[in-house]
Amino acid sequence: MAEIPDDSAALLQLLSAPGSAVFFDFDGTLVDLAPTPDGVRLEAGVVDALMLLARWHGGALALVSGRPVAQIDAMLAPLILPVAGVHGVERRGADGTRHVAATPDVSSVLAHARALAAVYPGLLVEHKRGAVALHYRLAPELEQLCLQEMTLAVQACPGLLLLHGKMVLEAKPAATDKGGAIAAFMAEAPFKGRRPVFAGDDTTDEAGFAYVQQIGGQGVKVGSGPSAASLRLASPDVLRTVLLAASVSPFKE
Numbered sequence: 001m002a003e004i005p006d007d008s009a010a011l012l013q014l015l016s017a018p019g020s021a022v023f024f025d026f027d028g029t030l031v032d033l034a035p036t037p038d039g040v041r042l043e044a045g046v047v048d049a050l051m052l053l054a055r056w057h058g059g060a061l062a063l064v065s066g067r068p069v070a071q072i073d074a075m076l077a078p079l080i081l082p083v084a085g086v087h088g089v090e091r092r093g094a095d096g097t098r099h100v101a102a103t104p105d106v107s108s109v110l111a112h113a114r115a116l117a118a119v120y121p122g123l124l125v126e127h128k129r130g131a132v133a134l135h136y137r138l139a140p141e142l143e144q145l146c147l148q149e150m151t152l153a154v155q156a157c158p159g160l161l162l163l164h165g166k167m168v169l170e171a172k173p174a175a176t177d178k179g180g181a182i183a184a185f186m187a188e189a190p191f192k193g194r195r196p197v198f199a200g201d202d203t204t205d206e207a208g209f210a211y212v213q214q215i216g217g218q219g220v221k222v223g224s225g226p227s228a229a230s231l232r233l234a235s236p237d238v239l240r241t242v243l244l245a246a247s248v249s250p251f252k253e
């Protein structure tokens with residue numbers, strides 16, 4: 001495994017260990033980021049690898065994303081996995097039960113973001129359950145303006161928190177995060193009693209890293225930038241290589 005860079009060898013061991021529970025972020029982790037959220041492409045073999053790895057772990061594999069659950073389902077079709085969406089606002093457990101957290105009213109933030117996007121066509125607004133994302137990837141020069149406007153909008157809206165991700169500002173409920181979403185999975189079968197490993201790439205994933213490491217698991221930061229995660233991989237491409245290797249290795253024995 002020496003030729004694989006970063007902490008690939010350590011991650012491969014964790015993904016193959018019989019007692020692991022596996023959690024993946026989606027964008028920037030399993031898939032490369034694209035100019036727009038709709039533009040991401042899942043590489044061949046990833047869905048099959050996720051299916052095999054989920055089976056190896058008795059179903060203890062979940063996706064934890066900022067996207068709604070329905071979008072993740074559409075991306076992974078025909079594979080249906082346990083998924084937490086909108087940073088934990090929505091969650092479908094391994095038994096198929098759906099959970100939805102109470103969310104603050106985001107209509108004033110949505111109106112604010114849409115008004116801004118009407119003036120600057122490079123901006124893209126996403127309305128999700130209890131959250132509003134303003135993407136400026138197509139107009140990076142507008143970062144400061146977007147930050148200023150979204151900060152003001154969120155300040156006027158109790159219960160919301162502003163996350164600054166990669167070329168995106170997202171107003172989301174302060175009460176839910178990816179750490180809480182992973183904790184909810186870990187309280188249920190088949191995750192319960194296993195050791196969690198969570199891979200993610202962005203600000204929103206830090207809450208997940210903190211939680212899994214607090215209970216004896218490992219966080220894996222994909223890409224550059226500061227992180228509390230104990231392990232690091234260079235890119236989504238490296239993660240996919242490890243994922244594909246992990247999905248076949250247990251069955252070779």
Ligand SMILES: [Mg+2]
Nearest residue numbers: 025027028202
């Ligand atoms: Mg991500």
